Amino acid sequence: xxxxxxxxxxxxxxxxxxxxxxxxxxxxxxxxxxxxxxxxxxxxxxxxxxxxxxxxxxxxxxxxxxxxxxxxxxxxxxxxxxxxxxxxxxxxxxxxxxxxxxxxxxxxxxxxxxxxxxxxxxxxxxxxxxxxxxxxxxxxxxxxxxxxxxxxxxxxxxxxxxxxxxxxxxxxxxxxxxxxxxxxxxxxxxxxxxxxxxxxxxxxxxxxxxxxxxxxxxxxxxxxxxxxxxxxxxxxxxxxxxxxxxxxxxxxxxxxxxxxxx
Amino acid sequence: xxxxxxxxxxxxxxxxxxxxxxxxxxxxxxxxxxxxxxxxxxxxxxxxxxxxxxxxxxxxxxxxxxxxxxxxxxxxxxxxxxxxxxxxxxxxxxxxxxxxxxxxxxxxxxxxxxxxxxxxxxxxxxxxxxxxxxxxxxxxxxxxxxxxxxxxxxxxxxxxxxxxxxxxxxxxxxxxxxxxxxxxxxxxxxxxxxxxxxxxxxxxxxxxxxxxxxxxxxxxxxxxxxxxxxxxxxxxxxxxxxxxxxxxxxxxxxxxxxxxxxxxxxxxxxxxxxxxxxxxxxxxxxxxxxxxxxxxxxxxxxxxxxxxxxxxxxxxxxxxxxxxxxxxxxxxxxxxxxxxxxxxxxxxxxxxxxxxxxxxxxxxxxxxxxxxxxxxxxxxxxxxxxxxxxxxxxxxxxxxxxxxxxxxxxxxxxxxxxxxxxxxxxxxxxxxxxxxxxxxxxxxxxxxxxxxxxxxxxxxxxxxxxxxxxxxxxxxxxxxxxxxxxxxxxxxxxxxxxxxxxxxxxxxxxxxxxxxxxxxxxxxxxxxxxxxxxxxxxxxxxxxxxxxxxxxxxxxxxxxxxxxxxxxxxxxxxxxxxxx
Numbered sequence: 001x002x003x004x005x006x007x008x009x010x011x012x013x014x015x016x017x018x019x020x021x022x023x024x025x026x027x028x029x030x031x032x033x034x035x036x037x038x039x040x041x042x043x044x045x046x047x048x049x050x051x052x053x054x055x056x057x058x059x060x061x062x063x064x065x066x067x068x069x070x071x072x073x074x075x076x077x078x079x080x081x082x083x084x085x086x087x088x089x090x091x092x093x094x095x096x097x098x099x100x101x102x103x104x105x106x107x108x109x110x111x112x113x114x115x116x117x118x119x120x121x122x123x124x125x126x127x128x129x130x131x132x133x134x135x136x137x138x139x140x141x142x143x144x145x146x147x148x149x150x151x152x153x154x155x156x157x158x159x160x161x162x163x164x165x166x167x168x169x170x171x172x173x174x175x176x177x178x179x180x181x182x183x184x185x186x187x188x189x190x191x192x193x194x195x196x197x198x199x200x201x202x203x204x205x206x207x208x209x210x211x212x213x214x215x216x217x218x219x220x221x222x223x224x225x226x227x228x229x230x231x232x233x234x235x236x237x238x239x240x241x242x243x244x245x246x247x248x249x250x251x252x253x254x255x256x257x258x259x260x261x262x
Numbered sequence: 263x264x265x266x267x268x269x270x271x272x273x274x275x276x277x278x279x280x281x282x283x284x285x286x287x288x289x290x291x292x293x294x295x296x297x298x299x300x301x302x303x304x305x306x307x308x309x310x311x312x313x314x315x316x317x318x319x320x321x322x323x324x325x326x327x328x329x330x331x332x333x334x335x336x337x338x339x340x341x342x343x344x345x346x347x348x349x350x351x352x353x354x355x356x357x358x359x360x361x362x363x364x365x366x367x368x369x370x371x372x373x374x375x376x377x378x379x380x381x382x383x384x385x386x387x388x389x390x391x392x393x394x395x396x397x398x399x400x401x402x403x404x405x406x407x408x409x410x411x412x413x414x415x416x417x418x419x420x421x422x423x424x425x426x427x428x429x430x431x432x433x434x435x436x437x438x439x440x441x442x443x444x445x446x447x448x449x450x451x452x453x454x455x456x457x458x459x460x461x462x463x464x465x466x467x468x469x470x471x472x473x474x475x476x477x478x479x480x481x482x483x484x485x486x487x488x489x490x491x492x493x494x495x496x497x498x499x500x501x502x503x504x505x506x507x508x509x510x511x512x513x514x515x516x517x518x519x520x521x522x523x524x525x526x527x528x529x530x531x532x533x534x535x536x537x538x539x540x541x542x543x544x545x546x547x548x549x550x551x552x553x554x555x556x557x558x559x560x561x562x563x564x565x566x567x568x569x570x571x572x573x574x575x576x577x578x579x580x581x582x583x584x585x586x587x588x589x590x591x592x593x594x595x596x597x598x599x600x601x602x603x604x605x606x607x608x609x610x611x612x613x614x615x616x617x618x619x620x621x622x623x624x625x626x627x628x629x630x631x632x633x634x635x636x637x638x639x640x641x642x643x644x645x646x647x648x649x650x651x652x653x654x655x656x657x658x659x660x661x662x663x664x665x666x667x668x669x670x671x672x673x674x675x676x677x678x679x680x681x682x683x684x685x686x687x688x689x690x691x692x693x694x695x696x697x698x699x700x701x702x703x704x705x706x707x708x709x710x711x712x713x714x715x716x717x718x719x720x721x722x723x724x725x726x727x728x729x730x731x732x733x734x735x736x737x738x739x740x741x742x743x744x745x746x747x748x749x750x751x752x753x754x755x756x757x758x759x760x761x762x763x764x765x766x767x768x769x770x771x772x773x774x775x776x777x778x779x780x781x782x783x784x785x786x787x788x789x790x791x792x793x794x795x796x797x798x799x800x801x802x803x804x805x806x807x808x809x810x811x812x813x814x815x816x817x818x819x820x821x822x823x824x825x826x827x828x829x830x831x832x833x834x835x836x837x838x839x840x841x842x
Contacts, residue, residue, distance in 0.1 A: 039541035048544055052536040059532035060525075067418055067524045069371050069440055087531040088524070089420045095527070099535045106539025114543065161421075228410065232423070 027194040031187055051113040055106050059084050076165065083172075085165045086158065094160025101158035101169045108172060122175060124182030125217075132181070132207060132214035139253055142246050143208050147215020148222070149242030151177075155223035156235025164227040174220035181213045188213060293446055295366040295453065295471035303405050303466045312463055322465055329459035329466070330356035330381060333390055347387040354381035355392035355426060355461045362455050362469050368445040372455070374415060378424055379434030392461030393425035398443045398453055405458035405466025415439035418524050446473025645669060645717065649735040657731045664724070672716040676709065714738030 042048040062084035065075050079085050083105045087098015111118035135141055154173070159166035180188040192209035200208065219242075226234045302324060309322050317337035323330045332354040340347040357378040366372055378394050399412040414422040417437045424435045443453060451473035458466040645665035649657040660668065718738045721729035732738065733746040 035542070039544050042540040042544035045544070048540045051543075052540040055536040055539060056529075056532045059535060060529050063420075063528040064525055066416075066420075067521055067528070069442075072442070085420065087535070088528060095531060099531055099538065102531070102535030103538035103542055106536055107542040110539050110543040163422075 023198050024191065024194045027191060031190070045114075047114045048110065051110045052106075054113070055102075055109065058082055059102065063088055080165055080168055083166060083169050085163075086169065087160065089160040089163075091160075093157070097157040097160055101166075104158075104176065105169060105172050108176070119175070119179065121179040121182035125178035125180070126182070128181050128210060129178060129214055129217065132210040133218070138249060140211065142249050142253075143211035144215040144218070145242045145246035145249070147212040147217075148219035149215075149239045149246065150212075151216045151219025151239075152223055152226075152235045152242060153239030155220060155226070156233060156239065159235075161232040162226045162229070162234055167224045167227040170220045170223040174217050177213055177217040177220060181210060181217070293368050293473055293475040295368075295443060295446060296474050297362065297364045297469055298452075298472045299470040301454075301468040301470065303464070303468065305464050309463055320462055322463065324465050324467075327359045327361055327457070327467070328356060329358075329394070329457075330354060331392070331459075331461040331463065331465070332382070333462050335388060343387055345386045348384075351384050351386045351388060353383050353385050353388070353390040353461075355379070355390070356381050357392065357394040357459045359394070359396065359457050366443060366471065369442065371440050371442045372415075373438060373440045375436070375438045376424060377434060377436040378426055378459075380426060380432045383432060385428075389428035390462060391425060391427040392459070393423055394457070394459045395423040396439065396441075396455065396457045397422075398441060399456055401452035401454045401468070401470050403454060403456060403468070405456050405468065406460070406464045413441050413443065415441040418521050419527075420524070443471075446475070449473060449475050649732060649737055657728065657735055657737075668717055668720050671720065672713050675716055676712055710739040711742070714742045718742055 042052070059082065062075060062079045062082060066079065066085075083102060086101045086105070087095045089098075108118045133144070135144070151173070155170050156162060158169050158173070177188070183189070189209055192212055196208050223235060226238070231237075304322065304324055309320055312318070312320050317335060319334045319336055321332040321334075323332075332352060334350065334352040335347070337347070337349065339349045355378070357376065360375040362374065363372060374396060376394060376396070378392060396415040397408065397412045400409050403409055403412075416422045417424075417439050421437070422439075424437060426432050426435060443455075446453070453471055453473075455469040455471065456466060457469075458464065645668055646659040646662065648659045659665070715738065718729050718733055721732060730746060733742050736743045
């Protein structure tokens with residue numbers, strides 16, 4: 001007798017020809033399709049619609065009060081807590097970044113509204129963090145630098161101009177990255193694994209994705225400190241600096257390996 | 263996050279946000295900031311130092327809110343570059359700020375106008391720039407330095423710094439910016455409105471304000487209709503709502519247009535962001551396998567209060583739907599990761615986590631039957647999983663109805679047990695928290711053992727051989743696996759005692775046996791990735807010690823056995839000889 005579970009597994013995994021779900025691009029396409037397929041539910045569910053409406057109102061009223069000159073402490077605090085200022089500075093790039101940042105932040109809030117558990121996995125991620133941050137050799141710093149660099153660049157992109165008012169997104173992003181460290185089914189872990197399989201040498205250690213995620217989490221957490229510097233593009237500068245350092249270290253390590261033993 | 267925690271968070275946020283509001287309200291209309299001093303920061307020493315350069319010269323200038331710097335290249339021309347470096351190329355940038363108000367009533371917004379542009383530009387190779395900003399800060403803060411509590415002047419579109427650059431074609435910027443300073447504390451409290459200009463070097467002004475509290479209000483003791491016994495109202499009451507030398511903001515058409523534009527932008531961004539957030543939330547697996555809004559939670563919602571034949575049918579339908587959706591989740595996970603050990607790990611962890619969350623919920627809410635029904639789906643799926651014997655051959659999982667039936671019964675019994683013994687639930691939660699998804703955790707977990715025993719009993723009733731097979735494969739937990747192994751050894755001992763004891767006697771001689779025990783002692787406390795928690799580390803140390811003690815005891819027993827065996831052999835020989 002055929003097990004129904006096996007049958008359904010076989011049917012599901014009959015992926016379209018030429019697609020390998022473990023390569024980065026097909027993985028992204030596959031995840032995108034899943035997101036859109038499940039995302040359509042949002043427009044059929046009153047809870048999601050009400051939540052989205054509440055977010056729209058909040059994100060409209062708080063900046064409106066600021067624009068109209070009401071700039072009291074409670075308004076500033078609520079603006080900080082809700083990331084309401086996101087996307088309203090730094091022109092088109094800032095607007096795009098703000099929309100992405102608000103979508104990320106909003107998904108966390110919406111999860112609460114519809115009864116999901118948005119912080120599931122954070123504890124497990126925190127347990128994995130120390131091991132991922134442990135550096136045994138100079139090579140271990142490369143994924144950490146890459147992660148931190150991406151985090152700094154992303155932070156600056158999400159907030160537009162670095163300011164204390166928008167820095168809450170750094171905290172939220174750091175939490176979400178830690179969460180994805182603790183969730184084997186997380187999108188980011190899966191994506192990094194697919195990148196590792198596709199582009200990194202076979203001997204690259206298994207913890208590579210974890211190290212990049214740890215770098216991301218640390219970078220986002222440190223990004224919050226940038227708010228105190230009042231340098232609008234410091235995130236971009238640091239991000240580029242980290243990326244350059246990672247590339248330089250990578251080149252140096254490769255050369256060191258290539259030098260024949262005398 | 264539980265609803266209670268969420269409620270606490272919201273109340274706390276509201277409370278915290280109201281605190282400064284109350285303070286602000288108390289400070290409002292009880293005083294005003296009065297301009298007492300204007301400090302010019304010409305940074306003459308810095309400019310002098312910079313002018314020591316043999317190739318560049320700088321001419322800073324400051325007068326009544328107008329700041330300018332002229333920069334000139336004094337070095338030699340050089341056509342090597344494209345565009346070339348030209349002797350005498352220069353750039354002059356100027357910023358102008360309107361004068362700040364002499365008084366700022368508490369809570370009133372201050373409006374300033376500014377413009378920054380290029381006076382002269384003959385640059386060829388070089389690309390200088392200039393920027394300007396203003397902010398309220400501590401009284402002794404020089405321009406260019408800024409404290410944590412500074413409050414920046416912002417334009418309607420939220421900008422707080424304005425610059426002219428080559429990238430921006432040195433276009434002149436003219437803006438109106440606003441900020442509302444904090445209310446003062448005691449009389450004599452000071453703050454500064456700082457205007458800062460930067461082009462190659464810095465210039466600025468610090469307008470220092472001092473707080474003047476209003477006199478306390480005089481109680482109205484006069485009879486009705488009589489004039490109140492107060493002096494003339496404080497000047498602050500007569501101030502326009504927006505102070506500064508600019509006309510009220512509402513009267514400027516440009517400002518109205520930019521306000522409307524900024525509002526439209528805010529609305530558009532909010533709408534797009536919220537829609538994306540909704541799609542991302544619904545589309546992601548953020549809540550994990552056990553928290554999809556269309557599976558477990560919905561299932562509980564549907565069956566809550568179900569009764570009678572109709573309710574039963576509803577329950578069965580819901581169960582089928584939930585199982586089907588849960589399977590879809592599993593298939594998606596499998597498709598993402600491929601058929602591998604990783605998939606098995608993912609499923610097992612998801613299952614363990616969901617079970618623990620369920621147990622914790624039950625601790626808080628008193629073990630509802632609804633949650634026990636919710637657990638059925640996962641356990642049923644677990645029962646349907648195929649397993650492998652040690653030789654790799656397949657042990658088929660249960661069919662859907664058998665799996666669901668077993669799961670229903672096991673969960674029902676477990677619910678009763680946990681209701682009667684809440685300590686078991688606490689122990690389960692503590693086990694997960696300290697040992698997580700480790701072999702040791704599986705051994706200690708009471709829920710795993712109880713469910714395993716019930717499932718094994720039901721399997722044994724249907725197919726005893728399969729039950730033994732599944733137990734050996736670890737389907738009912740580590741304890742039952744070990745129990746079955748012990749039973750199997752006992753059976754072997756009964757069937758062929760000589761062989762059993764001969765093999766047992768060899769165990770103590772086998773170095774690999776102890777090596778395996780040491781490895782097991784190490785791995786049983788770790789998860790799949792080799793991570794170990796604090797409790798696990800302590801457990802590992804104790805277990806390794808146990809292995810060492812066992813080895814020592816075995817060596818001693820072996821030595822004793824050798825002596826006893828020799829004595830026994832000699833005695834036998836003596837007895838045999840006696841009978842011979």
